Amino acid sequence: MAAIDPTTLKASELAAAVNRGELRAGSVADHYLNRVETLHPLFNCHIHWDKAEVRNELEKQIDAIEVARYAKKYLPLAGVPISIKDNIMVEGQIAACASRLLAPHRAAYDATVIQKLKAAGALLIGRTNMDEFAMGSSNENSAFGPVHNPWNRRHVAGGSSGGSAAAVAGSLVPLALGSDTGGSIRQPASFCGVYGLKPTYGRVSRYGLVAFGSSLDQIGPLARNVEDLALLYDVLAGPDGRDSTASQRVPLPTQLALPSGNLKGLRVATIREFMGEGLDSEVRKSLESALETMRQLGAETVEVSLPHLAASIPVYYILATAEASSNLARFDGVRYGARSQKPGLNLKEMYLQTRSEGFGREVKQRIMLGTYVLSAGYYDAYYNRAARMREVIKREMEGVFEKEGVHVLVSPTAPTTAFELGQKTQDSLSMYLSDVYTLAANLAGIPAMSQPMGKDSKGLPIGLQLMGPSFAEERLLQVAYQFERHQPPMGVPDLIPSQL
Amino acid sequence: MSDHENQEQFEGLLSRYEPVIGLEVHCQLKTESKLFCSCKTQFGALANQNTCPVCLGLPGVLPFLNHQVVDYAIRMAIAIGATVREKSVFARKQYFYPDLPKGYQITQYDLPYCENGHLALNSGRVIPIERIHMEEDAGKSIHGDNASYVDLNRAGIPLLEIVSAPALRSPLEAHEYLRKLRAIVRYLDISDGNMEEGSIRCDANVSIRRRGVKELGVRTEIKNLNSFKNVERAITYEIIRQADLLDSGTAVKQVTLLFDAASGRTQVMRSKEDSPDYRYFPDPDLGLVQIDQARLEAVRATLTELPVQKAKRFHEVFGLTDADALQLTDEKELALFFEDVLSRVSPIVPAKIVANWILTEYLREHNNRQWTWPATIVTPESFAQLLRALCEGTLSGKMAKMVFDEMASTGANASEIIKLRGLLQINDADEIRAVVAQVVREHADQVALYLTGKQKVFGFLVGQVLRLSQGRFNPGMVNDCLKEAIHESSAKN
Structure with a gap:
């Protein structure tokens, strides 16, 4: 058994080996816990992490996996380590959303996706760092410090699911969960050279995910290859009686391989509005070569125009902040979280002090923005207009798939590769612009993913974004799978020691 | 001032002013579980016993609509002949308070499920009901000596808010309207309708205008009236207060008031300028509430x-x-x-x-x-x-x-x-005749008096018979037997 190095296995292979008894869940857990422990100081991917505590909590799950093996019950994620973004509830574990305010909060229940992961035999290895309450694009808005990009520690990992993307990129875990409100899975996946999927709105239950923008949020998988991404997605997807925004449609297991083995008959469209100003020339070149690969695989590539996407940044920042200002009202120090310890406060002062001390700058900025756009006298000018504009954007994107026969929309995931730590922290607008290509999928509720399509001259990964019509996750994964097979592998970042 | 003095002053001012009253009634529905989670709704549980992550507002939870509430709400809409909106919307009403766990209340705002109903008073006057909407109740704050406590058993219990038009014209009408609403929810079996336990709570909007004037006066709102009597008292007090102001040439201010049942007075809670901005917006966690014709008919079929x-x-x-x-x-x-x-x-x-x-x-x-x-x-x-x-x-x-x-x-x-008690009435004519004969015998002089035309004496004689029977003789038969006996005795003489 010692002959198999779990790090070299895909999650699917790992699960198969554990199900067959060739690998023990316990030894897989120890192997990965050692990796997390050793590599943690480099990247700061995990937070509230205590090796002994995690190992102890895994005992029950390791036993359950053993029992399932004796019962010949196949568990799709048997013994597969996974890290969970800090805004998803795992009963008994700290769930702080990387915020000072929630730092002492332990979850009282399992999120629906966590119940599914546990039932599938996954090993919950740790909680990943993120931008506070998922607000940010660089993972620098964390009360627990920034995450470093495994390809270059001086660069950001992206955000808000920066810890999840970096943990997967650095092989600290094969799989991670992220959440995506405006690109929070895809953009860090792009920056870290891994695969990340934001499912259709309603495809995965949000129950147990701390809400940021409720009408935009989706939980999704991150992995190092398409097969693993699909494996995890299949476990997560499906209806949930505790989330009324979850779709009733029961998903079928994803079939990755296309019978033809190529992309013949596939109509791939780039978006004119995403190819202009702000797009880094190396990223543009990389996209062009990706399109060439797709054409060689038999796809037809066209360009479409989606003029209303120009409004997606203002529309997004009005709707997301409006919802956030409301969703974050419950963090008031009354029932949980870090109540201000200042003496002699009356009720109103306690609210003000607790929230002033507990929330970081970006979160406060967004709460104020959101409160403003919902205020009497401004509601129609901002929230209402943005909500109507969102419908226009949604219809425009749906129209591309329905009327123009486009199967998949492609774009760079982000206009640039990972920027340097501290480079954009003083400039909210330029930070917000790093999500300019990813917001549209959240506004329209459609599925979108990011996959690596190369590296720039600095050796930093470049991400390709694929978007499809609602519930077309399988199509996206199939296209990604074909594309992946014709791409040079990303390899392992130099920072990761080959022997661990 | 006593309620009685109020009443006298009140009668007087009615000749000059016309009260205009509208009621907002909150009615707790007696569904088995709460509006958005499966917690029980029963009254009298230990503090915070009927709670779960959802109604505690823990991070990450989501509301899930209880469709029994919608069915109950539809019953009410049908009962008042209202229009039911096919697609209505839940909205968030936002304010900070310790017994409001999410920092917002889920309610319905600009698109309520029900509009344009009506209720007839005994006088025949029809009071329009502008709207009804569904919403969740808040918890309860309990203030102790050194600390305050929160009980969230009530948080998430379904409420209907029933809003009348400003069409009520007297405290009595307001009282009657409220009683009739209560009767309806109890007939429909959707609420206990118990004001003392708080399953019905009432706010009143009150204004007055000079008789003959069309424009409405400035209104005040009186919050949380917890008994039928207090609804009437508070409105009466408020009408007198407003009339006093107007009589002395002072304008009525638009304020929210609290009624103090002990003193019988209203006190200012907040002015219009201080009224909070609730920043309503559609709740993104809940889809549209869809009520189609088929569902409406299905509920109608269950109505008694x-x-x-x-x-x-x-x-x-x-x-x-x-x-x-x-x-x-x-x-x-x-x-x-x-x-x-x-x-x-x-x-x-x-x-x-x-x-x-x-x-x-x-x-x-x-x-x-x-x-x-x-x-x-x-x-x-x-x-x-x-x-x-x-x-x-x-x-x-x-x-x-x-x-x-x-x-x-x-x-x-x-x-x-x-x-x-052997109380059965005796209808046996022979038994009655025997006693009658005895009475006629023993009171021969009275009988003679009766025969001279003193009608009153007959009542005395009946009384004697009934007394002897301890009230058990059939009085009609006693009458007949007595007349018969007297005539017989006079014939003999």
């Missing part, structure tokens, strides 16, 4: 008779007066008691007599002794026995009242009491 329909039937089928029919149907259980008793005594006892006995004798004891429904002290069967005995002539009216008093105080059955 409403108070108005019952009163109409009592009038038309049983020949009760409108007033009696309305009073009997005012409370669901009272109407059911009437129907139960009637079904047991019909056709021996006419419906009118059943109604009379219930509305006078029975209701008096019911109210004095503060009985609750369903009736257990005087059961419908026991009451039926009493009325049957009365109408079959085995009990006189006076005896029946005596028996009923004993039923009320002991809880014993009518038939048991009648048997035990």
